[in-house]
Amino acid sequence: MAQCKTTLRLESAEQSASRGVTGLAHLIVRVYGRSQLPHGSDCLFCKIVAGEIPSTSVLDTDHAFAFLDINPLAAGHTLLIPKRHYTTIDEMAPDDLCSVIEPLAGLVSAVKSATGAEACNILQNNGTAAGQVVMHVHFHIIPRSPRDGLGFRWNAGKYSEHQAEQVQQDIRAAMNKTGRNK
Numbered sequence: 812m813a814q815c816k817t818t819l820r821l822e823s824a825e826q827s828a829s830r831g832v833t834g835l836a837h838l839i840v841r842v843y844g845r846s847q848l849p850h851g852s853d854c855l856f857c858k859i860v861a862g863e864i865p866s867t868s869v870l871d872t873d874h875a876f877a878f879l880d881i882n883p884l885a886a887g888h889t890l891l892i893p894k895r896h897y898t899t900i901d902e903m904a905p906d907d908l909c910s911v912i913e914p915l916a917g918l919v920s921a922v923k924s925a926t927g928a929e930a931c932n933i934l935q936n937n938g939t940a941a942g943q944v945v946m947h948v949h950f951h952i953i954p955r956s957p958r959d960g961l962g963f964r965w966n967a968g969k970y971s972e973h974q975a976e977q978v979q980q981d982i983r984a985a986m987n988k989t990g991r992n993k
């Protein structure tokens with residue numbers, strides 16, 4: 812089982828402002844240099860990690876970077892991404908994934924506290940058919956409040972007889988095949 816260890820460092824608004832980070836962005840910042848990891852040459856989020864494209868960052872660890880979505884569904888809508896380039900989450904080894912999402916709980920808590928939101932949706936569009944537009948793995952943290960008007964089309968269905976058991980077996984078999992069932 813992968814172990815997750817990261818310490819978040821809280822930074823004051825003044826410290827953040829002196830680094831050009833303002834507003835919500837000052838809430839959580841782990842001060843590390845920008846990643847020198849290799850990246851997809853045409854990848855927007857790799858360019859953001861490398862500092863080639865500006866972003867309103869809120870978190871910077873060895874493995875993860877978080878910044879405000881440029882077109883927010885609500886104020887404080889944040890994107891948490893791996894510094895290393897992966898197109899989809901299923902490309903990631905457990906340790907890589909663990910180190911990226913390790914700050915997620917703290918980030919959610921800070922976003923809620925900063926925005927006054929009651930709740931958050933964590934959304935991860937994985938692949939084009941799932942709505943992924945930027946092909947670098949990212950987790951949306953979307954602040955929610957009771958009457959914010961945001962919603963999802965959630966056309967829930969029902970399994971036919973024995974279908975769930977068949978799907979269960981197929982998923983378990985696929986997990987065993989890849990050796991990723993631990």
Ligand code: 5GP
Binds near residue numbers: 866882883942943
């Ligand atoms: P996806 O649909 O791929 O899950 O979401 C990609 C997200 O990236 C969108 O919510 C979009 O607003 C955001 N985004 C696209 N380009 C930029 C950018 O240049 N800067 C920032 N901060 N966010 C971006």
Ligand code: ZN
Binds near residue numbers: 857858896946
């Ligand atoms: Zn990338």
